[in-house]
Amino acid sequence: MNPTSAGILTLLVGLLVALTTLWFIARSRQQEPAAQANQGLYKARTLYFVILSLCLLAGLTATLGKVPYGQADAANSQVVVNVNASMYNWEMVKVGAENAGELVIPAQKDVEFRVTGLDVNHGFGVYDADGHLLTQTQAMPGYTNRLVYNFAQPGVYHVLCLEYCGMMHPKMNTTFRVE
Amino acid sequence: MSNPALDNKRITVVYTVTALLVFLVLALLGWVMRLTQSGMVQLPSDAFYSVMTLHGLGMAGVMYTGAYAALWYLLSGYVQPSLKLMKINFVLILLGVVGLIGATLIGGFGAGWYVLYPLPFIEQWPRWSSLLAIVSLVLLGVAWLLGQLDLLRVLAQRYGLGGMLAWPTLFGKKSEAVPPLVLVAAINLLAGALTTVVGAVMLVLYLFQWMEPTVSLDALLMKNMVFLFGHTLVNITLYFGIAAIYELFPKYSGRPWVTNRVVALSWNVTFVLVMLVFFHHLYMDFANNIALHYIGQVGSYLSAIPATVVTVFGVLAQINRSGIRWSFVPLTFTLGVMGWIIGGFAAIVDTTIAINLTFHNTQWVPAHFHTYFLLGFAVMLFGIFYHLLEPEAEKLAKTSLAAILVGGYGFVTMFYLGGVNSVPRRFSGYEAVQTGTIAQTGHDLAVYAVGFAAILLVGVLLYYAAVFRRIGAAWNRA
Ligand code: HEM
Ligand SMILES: [Cu+2]
Numbered sequence: 328m329n330p331t332s333a334g335i336l337t338l339l340v341g342l343l344v345a346l347t348t349l350w351f352i353a354r355s356r357q358q359e360p361a362a363q364a365n366q367g368l369y370k371a372r373t374l375y376f377v378i379l380s381l382c383l384l385a386g387l388t389a390t391l392g393k394v395p396y397g398q399a400d401a402a403n404s405q406v407v408v409n410v411n412a413s414m415y416n417w418e419m420v421k422v423g424a425e426n427a428g429e430l431v432i433p434a435q436k437d438v439e440f441r442v443t444g445l446d447v448n449h450g451f452g453v454y455d456a457d458g459h460l461l462t463q464t465q466a467m468p469g470y471t472n473r474l475v476y477n478f479a480q481p482g483v484y485h486v487l488c489l490e491y492c493g494m495m496h497p498k499m500n501t502t503f504r505v506e
Numbered sequence: 507m508s509n510p511a512l513d514n515k516r517i518t519v520v521y522t523v524t525a526l527l528v529f530l531v532l533a534l535l536g537w538v539m540r541l542t543q544s545g546m547v548q549l550p551s552d553a554f555y556s557v558m559t560l561h562g563l564g565m566a567g568v569m570y571t572g573a574y575a576a577l578w579y580l581l582s583g584y585v586q587p588s589l590k591l592m593k594i595n596f597v598l599i600l601l602g603v604v605g606l607i608g609a610t611l612i613g614g615f616g617a618g619w620y621v622l623y624p625l626p627f628i629e630q631w632p633r634w635s636s637l638l639a640i641v642s643l644v645l646l647g648v649a650w651l652l653g654q655l656d657l658l659r660v661l662a663q664r665y666g667l668g669g670m671l672a673w674p675t676l677f678g679k680k681s682e683a684v685p686p687l688v689l690v691a692a693i694n695l696l697a698g699a700l701t702t703v704v705g706a707v708m709l710v711l712y713l714f715q716w717m718e719p720t721v722s723l724d725a726l727l728m729k730n731m732v733f734l735f736g737h738t739l740v741n742i743t744l745y746f747g748i749a750a751i752y753e754l755f756p757k758y759s760g761r762p763w764v765t766n767r768v769v770a771l772s773w774n775v776t777f778v779l780v781m782l783v784f785f786h787h788l789y790m791d792f793a794n795n796i797a798l799h800y801i802g803q804v805g806s807y808l809s810a811i812p813a814t815v816v817t818v819f820g821v822l823a824q825i826n827r828s829g830i831r832w833s834f835v836p837l838t839f840t841l842g843v844m845g846w847i848i849g850g851f852a853a854i855v856d857t858t859i860a861i862n863l864t865f866h867n868t869q870w871v872p873a874h875f876h877t878y879f880l881l882g883f884a885v886m887l888f889g890i891f892y893h894l895l896e897p898e899a900e901k902l903a904k905t906s907l908a909a910i911l912v913g914g915y916g917f918v919t920m921f922y923l924g925g926v927n928s929v930p931r932r933f934s935g936y937e938a939v940q941t942g943t944i945a946q947t948g949h950d951l952a953v954y955a956v957g958f959a960a961i962l963l964v965g966v967l968l969y970y971a972a973v974f975r976r977i978g979a980a981w982n983r984a
Contacts, residue, residue: 358829
């Protein structure tokens with residue numbers, strides 16, 4: 328689910344919750360003893376429990392297959408980029424092309440980023456040129472996180488730091504090209 | 507002549523008034539952050555991050571402490587916790603708060619509220635300020651832990667270990683059920699105590715690191731520890747608020763709220779869930795054990811069941827065709843639970859690993875937690891404090907609530923829009939970003955948020971005008 332759909336879903340559910348609340352507040356003008364008033368409510372609760380459980384189950388089955396873990400092993404990527412994050416700099420080097428100057432990544436290939444932090448935690452956030460966050464992983468000292476991404480379109484891509492790392496954190500960004 | 511009920515009341519009033527004053531200062535700092543992000547105020551980025559750190563740590567701390575005080579007071583209707591400890595803790599907590607203010611605003615300490623290792627130890631601010639911040643957190647942690655243990659002690663004495671957890675009700679033995687207040691308190695105090703111990707260990711390791719800069723700790727382990735402590739703390743804060751609502755709502759609706767088997771079961775399940783869901787903070791640490799990521803998502807999803815099936819339906823059963831008089835307090839409870847659920851849903855969305863990949867550390871995160879804290883928990887707490895202080899200023903209080911809701915929902919909506927538009931959280935300014943329209947969007951949303959936060963702050967001030975109106979009477983009434 329992309330961020331916009333997630334936002335719309337949240338808005339709709341939020342409105343539903345608000346309307347339900349208001350409806351119950353409005354209904355509270357009527358007065359009945361609790362046992363009598365709530366008979367229907369307890370039936371609704373059972374129904375709600377079943378529906379909620381099904382929704383949660385559906386949500387889990389639909390999304391748990393789409394986790395970003397283990398993809399590096401499965402993909403056996405031909406292109407590997409080492410990403411070293413330090414305050415406040417991104418060092419990105421394609422394995423096998425150490426001195427080739429600007430980083431260029433092939434389009435439509437599984438690219439594996441091996442991401443680590445050299446000093447503190449940073450966040451490796453990959454954006455397209457329009458400002459959509461495409462994928463990310465943490466750059467943590469002492470650990471290497473392996474992130475796989477397949478760039479469909481050639482163009483310029485941006486990296487923003489997504490983990491607060493100190494005073495200059497908002498300035499810690501760079502770009503690379505996909506061809 | 508000593509009057510225990512009056513003494514209990516007075517110490518609670520002291521906590522309440524202090525919490526409200528600290529809250530106001532921290533809320534103003536939140537506004538200053540939005541002003542900075544909008545460019546209307548030019549705050550250097552080091553100052554921004556000190557303010558951010560104080561705001562985050564301070565809000566988490568003041569919300570917890572306020573909730574604890576309310577819980578303590580309500581429980582003192584059933585058991586007598588140590589009044590002396592409550593007083594000592596007040597001093598410890600005050601010292602901790604003063605220490606944090608000194609470390610951040612004077613010392614410039616700015617590692618963020620979850621003080622992610624090893625950021626606190628990288629020289630960007632004087633070394634003493636890191637030490638002061640850690641020591642202040644130790645003071646707070648000690649006070650909180652002692653407070654949790656003391657309440658658990660008196661509850662276990664009165665109800666027994668299994669009794670306070672409603673096990674007799676759960677396992678079908680014929681025994682009088684404990685009030686839901688006691689059950690919910692016991693469950694969450696226990697989870698709090700267990701995880702605060704972990705927090706204490708972490709802080710001791712931090713102290714050790716400070717004294718011995720050559721040692722190096724495991725960053726991933728530290729992150730697991732800090733979130734086990736920090737996440738659970740803020741989570742039980744919310745549940746303390748819920749516990750208070752279980753206790754107080756019947757006083758306004760005239761309908762009892764009892765611990766039946768469903769209630770007992772769901773809170774016992776919550777006991778496990780509340781200590782497991784913190785793994786959702788580590789989704790982007792691919793190197794963390796993968797099973798833990800799954801536990802994070804499944805656990806987070808599951809926690810929606812007890813929260814809504816039991817608590818939300820419980821609230822609805824309180825008001826459904828009840829003829830209740832909608833004074834300020836039940837309004838805050840009902841609308842607060844509503845905010846808690848809306849923010850909770852947004853959080854569940856974010857605990858979906860596949861979605862977190864493009865929401866993690868965007869403004870979606872402050873969006874959802876400000877929803878359930880500010881529009882959920884703080885609204886409930888304002889109601890609880892009003893109940894306690896009995897200012898009889900209905901009209902003013904309701905006006906303040908309207909402003910808080912309008913300003914508050916507008917304020918968080920700007921965060922949600924930031925999240926949807928991939929605007930990163932925790933940026934002191936967006937000028938340096940040259941990616942698409944992020945800089946423009948981040949800036950514009952901050953401008954609108956400044957306006958909404960102003961309405962919100964006016965609401966908060968009106969609320970203060972209401973509750974402080976007859977504070978002297980509250981002081982003298984047991
Ligand atoms: C009362 C009005 C409030 C305002 C105007 C406000 C504003 C803000 C702002 C602007 C940020 C920075 C967002 C960013 O990452 O760019 C922030 C962060 C935060 N706020 Fe609030 N906030 C308010 C209330 C609360 C409440 C009630 C809590 C309760 C827990 C809270 C807890 C936090 C935390 C934990 C952070 C994160 C700090 C960090 O990232 O280290 N805030 N707030
Ligand atoms: Cu950074």
